[in-house]
Amino acid sequence: xxLQIVSSGIAIGCIxxxxxxxxxxxxKASEVVNFAQGDLMMIGAFLVYSAVTHFHVPFIPxxxxxxxxxxxxxxxIDRLLLRPLVGxxxxxxxxxxxxxxILIRSIGGMIWGYDxxxxxxxxxxxxxxxxxxxxxxxxxxxxAVTLLLIVGLYYFxxxxxxxxxxxxxxxxxxxxxxxGIGVKKVFSNIWAISAMVATVAGVLLTPLQFLNYNMGFVxxxxxxxxxxxxxxxxxxxxxxxxxxxxxxxxxxxxxxxGFKEIFAWIILIGVLMIRPEGIxxxxxxxxx
Amino acid sequence: MRFEKRMHYLEDVQLFxxxxxxxxxxxxxxxxxxxxxxxxTYWVSLLIQIGIYIIVALGLNxxxxxxxxxxxxxxxxxxxGAYTSAILTGKYSIPFLLALxxxxxxxxxxxxVVGLPALRLKGLYLAIATMGFGFIVEEIIVQWESVTNSVNxxxxxxxxxxxxxxxxxxxxxxxxxxxxxxxxLAIKNILRTPTGRAFIAIRDSEIAAESMxxxxxxxxxAAFAISAFYAGVAGSLFAHFMFFIGPENFxxxxxxxxxxxxxxxxxxxVHGAVFGAVFITFLPEAISLSRGYLPAVIGEQAGLQSAVxxxxxxxxxxxxxxxxxxxxxxxxxxxxxxxxxxxxxFRRVRKFHRTVKQ
Numbered sequence: 001x002x003l004q005i006v007s008s009g010i011a012i013g014c015i016x017x018x019x020x021x022x023x024x025x026x027x028k029a030s031e032v033v034n035f036a037q038g039d040l041m042m043i044g045a046f047l048v049y050s051a052v053t054h055f056h057v058p059f060i061p062x063x064x065x066x067x068x069x070x071x072x073x074x075x076x077i078d079r080l081l082l083r084p085l086v087g088x089x090x091x092x093x094x095x096x097x098x099x100x101x102i103l104i105r106s107i108g109g110m111i112w113g114y115d116x117x118x119x120x121x122x123x124x125x126x127x128x129x130x131x132x133x134x135x136x137x138x139x140x141x142x143x144a145v146t147l148l149l150i151v152g153l154y155y156f157x158x159x160x161x162x163x164x165x166x167x168x169x170x171x172x173x174x175x176x177x178x179x180g181i182g183v184k185k186v187f188s189n190i191w192a193i194s195a196m197v198a199t200v201a202g203v204l205l206t207p208l209q210f211l212n213y214n215m216g217f218v219x220x221x222x223x224x225x226x227x228x229x230x231x232x233x234x235x236x237x238x239x240x241x242x243x244x245x246x247x248x249x250x251x252x253x254x255x256x257x258g259f260k261e262i263f264a265w266i267i268l269i270g271v272l273m274i275r276p277e278g279i280x281x282x283x284x285x286x287x288x
Numbered sequence: 289m290r291f292e293k294r295m296h297y298l299e300d301v302q303l304f305x306x307x308x309x310x311x312x313x314x315x316x317x318x319x320x321x322x323x324x325x326x327x328x329t330y331w332v333s334l335l336i337q338i339g340i341y342i343i344v345a346l347g348l349n350x351x352x353x354x355x356x357x358x359x360x361x362x363x364x365x366x367x368x369g370a371y372t373s374a375i376l377t378g379k380y381s382i383p384f385l386l387a388l389x390x391x392x393x394x395x396x397x398x399x400x401v402v403g404l405p406a407l408r409l410k411g412l413y414l415a416i417a418t419m420g421f422g423f424i425v426e427e428i429i430v431q432w433e434s435v436t437n438s439v440n441x442x443x444x445x446x447x448x449x450x451x452x453x454x455x456x457x458x459x460x461x462x463x464x465x466x467x468x469x470x471x472x473l474a475i476k477n478i479l480r481t482p483t484g485r486a487f488i489a490i491r492d493s494e495i496a497a498e499s500m501x502x503x504x505x506x507x508x509x510a511a512f513a514i515s516a517f518y519a520g521v522a523g524s525l526f527a528h529f530m531f532f533i534g535p536e537n538f539x540x541x542x543x544x545x546x547x548x549x550x551x552x553x554x555x556x557x558v559h560g561a562v563f564g565a566v567f568i569t570f571l572p573e574a575i576s577l578s579r580g581y582l583p584a585v586i587g588e589q590a591g592l593q594s595a596v597x598x599x600x601x602x603x604x605x606x607x608x609x610x611x612x613x614x615x616x617x618x619x620x621x622x623x624x625x626x627x628x629x630x631x632x633x634f635r636r637v638r639k640f641h642r643t644v645k646q
Contacts, residue, residue: 033412084606090411091358095551096605098544103598106591114590220540223416231412258431265420269405272417276408 003133005249011139012208013245014146018201019222020229020237021153022194028170028232029190032082032093036101037198038219043104044070044199045206045215046112049119063203067196074195078188101216109213117211138207145204149197150238157234166190224268243267301480320465324458332457338569339464340525345549345561346475347518352547353556354479355511356491357406358415361422362546364402365516367429367538369395369523374442374533375435384447388467388524395520396513398425403512407505410494422543429535441534444527454528464525471518476558478514487511491556548597552604554613563612571597610634 022037051062127134157163169176169186177183225244229236244264252260304310324332351357369391376387402421429436446455454460478484486507489497527533553564575593622629
């Protein structure tokens with residue numbers, strides 16, 4: 001029983017981790033916090049759903065098409081909205097992405113309606129026996145895909161030239177620029193990657209939750225995950241997501257009603273009071 | 289062109305810059321006093337709504353616009369005020385005149401609870417922590433059934449002060465107007481005291497302010513408490529205006545719309561709070577009026593309102609970050625200095641260097 005709670009917690013935690021990863025990538029590169037990440041996730045999931053149900057495309061090509069569309073969308077958002085705002089105050093940037101989220105959500109509602117859809121994303125749910133515990137195959141899928149994606153991203157950021165240039169730009173924009181890295185291109189690529197990760201998160205979330213234009217609000221739960229992990233750290237986001245997911249599902253079973261929804265936020269406020277820069281965060285200082 | 293001659297330092301902090309300003313404000317006040325007589329009930333109810341939002345926006349502007357602390361959880365303080373007033377007047381039959389300041393104080397107490405741990409947080413982390421606080425308060429309202437009646441909400445009556453009953457919208461309008469006036473004058477006065485200057489100093493540079501002897505602990509907490517006091521008072525007026533409050537009135541979207549108000553109106557100005565409140569109240573009206581003129585495909589969309597809302601927010605951030613008040617200042621500046629207007633006068637300073645990580 002306990003193991004099942006933990007495994008479902010890890011599964012939902014992986015989703016949080018993937019959304020948090022989207023925040024972290026963009027934040028690391030450009031110090032913009034993308035409050036619209038959850039809504040991008042919604043669009044990604046709906047694109048796959050539409051391709052499969054309305055256009056009868058097989059699941060894998062549908063997924064690939066959606067990922068490509070989302071990458072273009074991500075680049076478009078960077079070019080049209082965020083690039084003119086480079087150097088603005090944090091408050092303006094936060095409000096800009098909040099406005100973007102509202103806009104995306106209402107456009108999603110206009111396109112796909114306000115009903116709730118059920119979509120299995122090509123995964124059939126059946127219990128998988130591992131020794132004495134029975135785990136849901138959906139959960140195993142989610143965990144496996146997340147692991148694969150993290151390994152892929154790790155390889156990309158540490159071993160490929162593009163990845164290393166992105167890492168460089170996120171560490172020091174000016175130095176990277178002087179070394180001949182196109183910082184604009186890096187930002188645009190980061191947005192593309194982040195939107196792609198959002199699509200994966202959306203597709204993985206659909207078997208657990210229904211498809212609805214409002215599903216982006218799940219994305220807000222990824223904020224505690226990202227903050228726990230220190231907002232600038234990729235492994236931090238993963239660990240933070242899993243901590244939030246597991247503790248939330250434990251709280252849902254063992255604590256009174258109502259705690260499940262806000263447990264993530266309680267942990268968040270607790271952690272911020274003890275370590276304002278998050279568990280994996282680095283203390284940031286500003287020059288006067 | 290207008291020439292300015294200042295003879296005294298005190299002239300920098302006086303309430304009205306010019307005598308003519310005072311005349312304009314008195315005229316505005318007279319118009320507002322006469323307004324209900326010339327308007328239908330529906331418009332009066334819109335004016336009441338504007339008044340309530342002005343109070344919230346004033347408080348939030350003090351916190352976010354003047355002190356530079358972003359709060360994504362202001363609906364929580366608004367809720368604390370609304371429920372305090374609803375419970376005090378409903379369950380304990382305490383007169384409204386006591387319940388109104390009491391809800392402000394309850395809001396301020398909640399502000400202290402958030403403000404103290406928020407001392408160590410900055411920018412983004414503060415925004416997320418206050419957002420979390422908003423969610424927690426919303427859930428407490430849903431779960432604490434014995435006090436808040438959960439999702440069924442509470443019924444609230446219009447206040448009666450002594451012999452005067454504020455049952456009708458038109459009479460309630462005058463009550464709201466009086467409170468708004470007191471709150472505007474109060475914030476104007478806070479801003480010209482050393483306290484107000486300390487808030488601005490904290491916004492501009494925390495480290496510089498601290499080295500000038502401004503205690504960050506005291507002033508940041510004070511900003512939270514004052515701001516939450518305003519939200520609490522507004523919440524009380526809101527509860528008595530709506531007759532009914534439930535948890536759905538105090539969601540994250542409400543907090544966001546408060547922020548949109550001060551952003552669209554103009555960050556860090558009292559006028560901005562007023563413009564923002566007017567704007568946010570009339571936007572849905574304008575959209576529903578224009579539905580008839582738009583092509584059916586767009587006009588009949590249910591999500592039109594929130595789409596326009598998001599779009600307006602984006603356009604303001606992109607093209608007029610100073611908000612409506614900023615635009616007003618620019619126009620005024622153009623005429624006051626007629627041939628000498630330069631586009632760069634209002635150019636914002638952008639920072640291209642990033643936070644230094646050590």
